[in-house]
Amino acid sequence: MIYLKSRKDKFKIFLFIVPALVLYVLFQIVPMIGAFYFSVADWNGIAGTAIKMVGLKNYIAVFKDPGFLISLQNMGKMVFFSVLFHTPIALLLAVAINTKCRGYRFYKAVYFVPTVFPLTAVGLLWYFIFMPNGSFNTLLTNMGLSQFVTPWLINTSTAMNTIIFVNIWAGVGYYMVILIAGLTTIPDDIYEAAQIDGITTVKKFFLITVPMLKPIISMCIVMDIIGTVKVFDLIFVMTEGGPNGLTNLPTTLMYYEAFRYDHYGIGSAIGIIIFLIALVLTVGSEYLTSRTEN
Amino acid sequence: MNHTNYKGRKALGKVGLFTFLTAMALMFICPMVFTVFSSFKDNTEIFGDPFSLPKTFRFSNYVEAWNGANMSTYFINSLVISIATVVILAVVSSMAAYALSRFNLKCGKALTIFFLAGMMIPIHTILVPVAYIIGKFNLKNNLVALVLIYVAFSLSFSIYVLARFMKGINRSLEEAAIIDGAGYFQIYTRIMLPLTVPAISTVSIFNFLGAWNNILFPLLFINDDKLKPIALGLLNFNGERGSAYGPLMAAIVITVFIPMVIYLLFQEKVESGLAAGAVKE
Incomplete structure (x- = not known):
């Protein structure tokens, strides 16, 4: 720290913050305050038309909308399966790669590379695989499993699960890399001591690796939950929330309400609900992890 | 045995x-x-x-995608938008991080928390107000405004990472420079910036990928086909020529090409930066 004494110096230093502050307030804070405002207002999206204040009407409408309840349910389902698969698969991959076996760099790159792709491209890539005459159905037919052939993204009982699968596919590498970084912090001598005691690989995994990585594993799970709440692109590209809104998440529903049906108030209310969900999850998980640490 | x-x-x-x-x-x-x-x-x-x-x-197929479907235009748009975002973010956030991390400003701590709070704002929450601002100030198809929105949206994360890095820089060089009569701006450009290059490059890779991959803001801002960035252009192409699958697949490959090259070139950087990037999600 450099201690500034004169007012002039303090002012000079403050000037360094001004550009960031202006942009941040203009394009983040003002819209954030605006979001609350629009969520209790009625506006048709046309610039210049009057904005009417309607109180909590939008929120009531949102919670009465079966489409929104479905989107919440989908979100819960997606969070559940993401947590169930992302971190555990990523952990197995991380441990396997951390053996530094032959070709481990190649394997790591293969698992990780989808996470840097635009999700629009990832979504389209899988859309062409899962479309009714897509390659996955061809593969099933070729393998003699034609009884399983189905329009994966249109069939109401498979559409959401297919999206959940793609979301897991696209994200595993991300958590893997974080866990690999965590693995390198575990000192080798713990494993060496275990080796001398003749402990099996499986036991080493459950008795040393998992407990030592616990803070990072829980960080991954928290990030996964919050990240899944914000999934948008995949659904926007693969199903547009269809069939019949059955694959909507609050994020996509918010977008369609506001920008397809011009229900800006409803869209804003859902936007605020998304914010509150993310906030509660973040604060809640902070609280839980800090409590377990004590 | x-x-x-x-x-x-x-x-x-x-x-x-x-x-x-x-x-x-x-x-x-x-x-x-x-x-x-x-x-x-x-x-x-x-x-x-x-x-x-x-x-x-x-x-x-590639020629068809590149020329016929305008992927070349989208590609260049995305390059321009992403590079502009990265450069402005690097300048603006490193300046703020310098002021926040190296001096005893009275409101420094409060400002740091204020900036950090931005990481809690989901993009969907601010979409309607942003759309309102676009309409009100006639910012439709304004690439400068789009870039500034990207900058604002990534500021919290960038300032957070850069300030944390700058805090760790030894102050002896800086103090020597002050004794030599260097101004604060000189210290920032001659001493702090060069020393912060590793953190700036990490942040820049993330910001580049973020701008390259984003579709939500372009969906609101851009309806002129000549100005669309690549992720949006790809969707456009999909909607328009849904049956020319070969060129569409080529367009997907073109879209992921740059992020893939960035990853392969800066593999270590992208991976090690994730621990820092993890905070944003």
Whole structure:
């Protein structure tokens, strides 16, 4: 720290913050305050038309909308399966790669590379695989499993699960890399001591690796939950929330309400609900992890 | 006896390890390879023979995507938008981080928390107000405004990472410079910026990918086809020519090309930066 004494110096230093502050307030804070405002207002999206204040009407409408309840349910389902698969698969991959076996760099790159792709491209890539005459159905037919052939993204009982699968596919590498970084912090001598005691690989995994990585594993799970709440692109590209809104998440529903049906108030209310969900999850998980640490 | 048993188990473990790694790798490689193969095929071959190598490599699909579907325009738009975002963010956030991390400003702590709070704002929450601002100030198809929105949205994360890095820089150089009569701006450009290059490059890679991959803000801002960034252009192409699958696959490959090159070039940087990037999600 450099201690500034004169007012002039303090002012000079403050000037360094001004550009960031202006942009941040203009394009983040003002819209954030605006979001609350629009969520209790009625506006048709046309610039210049009057904005009417309607109180909590939008929120009531949102919670009465079966489409929104479905989107919440989908979100819960997606969070559940993401947590169930992302971190555990990523952990197995991380441990396997951390053996530094032959070709481990190649394997790591293969698992990780989808996470840097635009999700629009990832979504389209899988859309062409899962479309009714897509390659996955061809593969099933070729393998003699034609009884399983189905329009994966249109069939109401498979559409959401297919999206959940793609979301897991696209994200595993991300958590893997974080866990690999965590693995390198575990000192080798713990494993060496275990080796001398003749402990099996499986036991080493459950008795040393998992407990030592616990803070990072829980960080991954928290990030996964919050990240899944914000999934948008995949659904926007693969199903547009269809069939019949059955694959909507609050994020996509918010977008369609506001920008397809011009229900800006409803869209804003859902936007605020998304914010509150993310906030509660973040604060809640902070609280839980800090409590377990004590 | 025991020894051979151990060796045998070890060999078995190795086989298991490689089986697992390879099986998982196939899950990742197959869809990507399928897309690349298809990008060289015509429709008959894509549907008749989806898993084989293309019989002839139709580079015409790429020409069709690049020229016919305007992917070249989208590609250049995205490059311009992403680079502008990265440069402005690097300048603006490093300046703020310098002031917040190196001096005892009275409101420094409060400002830091104020900036950090931005990481809690989901993009969807501010979409309607942003759309309102666009309409009110006539910012439709204004690329400068789009870039500034990207900058604002990534400021919290960038300032957070850069300030944390700058805090760790030794102050002796800075103090010597003050004694030599250097101004604060000089210290920032001559001392702090060069020392912060590692953190700035990490942040910049993330910001570049963020701008390259984003579709939500362009969906609101851009309806002029000539100004669309690549992720949005790809969707456009999909909507317009849904049946020309070869060129569409080529367009997907073109879209992921730059992020992939960035990753392969800066592999370590991208991966090690994730721990810092993790905070944003």
